Amino acid sequence: MPVLSAQRLRKVYRDKKIEVPAVRDVSLVLSAGEVLAFLGPNGAGKTTTIKMIAGLILPDAGQVQIVGRDPHRDSRALRSLGAVLEGNRNLYWRLTCEENLEYFGVLRGLSRRVAHQRGKALLERFGLTEKRKTVVQALSRGMQQKLAIAVSLIHDPQLLLLDEPTLGLDVEATQAVKALVREIAAEGRAILLTTHQLDIAEELSDRVAIIRQGEIVAEEATPELIRQFSGSAYHIELESPLTGDRLQKIDALGVLVQGCTLTVPDSSLLYPVLDILNPLPLLSITRDEASLTDIFLKLTRLKA
Numbered sequence: 001m002p003v004l005s006a007q008r009l010r011k012v013y014r015d016k017k018i019e020v021p022a023v024r025d026v027s028l029v030l031s032a033g034e035v036l037a038f039l040g041p042n043g044a045g046k047t048t049t050i051k052m053i054a055g056l057i058l059p060d061a062g063q064v065q066i067v068g069r070d071p072h073r074d075s076r077a078l079r080s081l082g083a084v085l086e087g088n089r090n091l092y093w094r095l096t097c098e099e100n101l102e103y104f105g106v107l108r109g110l111s112r113r114v115a116h117q118r119g120k121a122l123l124e125r126f127g128l129t130e131k132r133k134t135v136v137q138a139l140s141r142g143m144q145q146k147l148a149i150a151v152s153l154i155h156d157p158q159l160l161l162l163d164e165p166t167l168g169l170d171v172e173a174t175q176a177v178k179a180l181v182r183e184i185a186a187e188g189r190a191i192l193l194t195t196h197q198l199d200i201a202e203e204l205s206d207r208v209a210i211i212r213q214g215e216i217v218a219e220e221a222t223p224e225l226i227r228q229f230s231g232s233a234y235h236i237e238l239e240s241p242l243t244g245d246r247l248q249k250i251d252a253l254g255v256l257v258q259g260c261t262l263t264v265p266d267s268s269l270l271y272p273v274l275d276i277l278n279p280l281p282l283l284s285i286t287r288d289e290a291s292l293t294d295i296f297l298k299l300t301r302l303k304a
Ligand SMILES: Nc1ncnc2c1ncn2[C@@H]1O[C@H](COP(=O)(O)OP(=O)(O)OP(=O)(O)O)[C@@H](O)[C@H]1O
Pocket: 013, 014, 015, 020, 021, 022, 023, 040, 041, 042, 043, 044, 045, 046, 047, 048, 049
């Protein structure tokens, strides 16, 4: 059974007489241990989708199941769900780290003793033990974010919804949060990650779903998506520029030569080119690889 199954979700906001179709048709399935990056431009329908998954907005059509339970019909579904949405607003700023963990643990159905124990273990694991008696508002942004993730894990959920987990963090805190996300997935939890930081999405996700105007326009394993959008060109970096006979032969193959860099337009030409270059020293051979940013821009800028 998948950890998350969202099928054919639809939501139209009605603002006075104007109808805004925020989510037209979105289906997402997520298995244990998987990180799905849910990406889309501003206003594409990500937040609305996530709120429907979290049981916060009732869909007009479609169905959500978290470990087989519908959060809109069975509140036990929420026991399998942890979420850090809209920054770190799932924390009480005037409470200490310890108090936040206990408070939210009890709210999620744990006994006070168990909430305290789990909280202590999470503080230790997230490197926050020294700050356990510090109020949230006195923590750095990175520590607040780590605490927000710790709080979302207090009841040991199988599904974690993470919205912009690294937004506004410095390099070190970003690395720490990225490592935590990987660890949490490696424990077998499913993670739905939304972010506008596409390099982070590329690094962390197993799969990518791109939403545009309320509909999924691409859904693929991350490496496969990158492969599909990557060209078949190769770049060869030489130690020194080509001259004479070799330059002529390479030129005749239709290879672009710019100083020490050769651009081989097609993979079928790679070995013929290497035969001609042999035994010149090469610095590198790289494939023309699309980044998730290139792919995102291509897919979301297409005309409707
Ligand atoms: N409460 C609401 N009432 C009316 N329209 C809304 C409401 N919430 C969102 N919308 C509209 O629904 C559409 C989708 O919004 P949503 O917040 O789901 O997008 P998003 O992908 O999360 O955007 P962003 O990346 O900017 O957070 C937008 O056109 C938005 O203006």
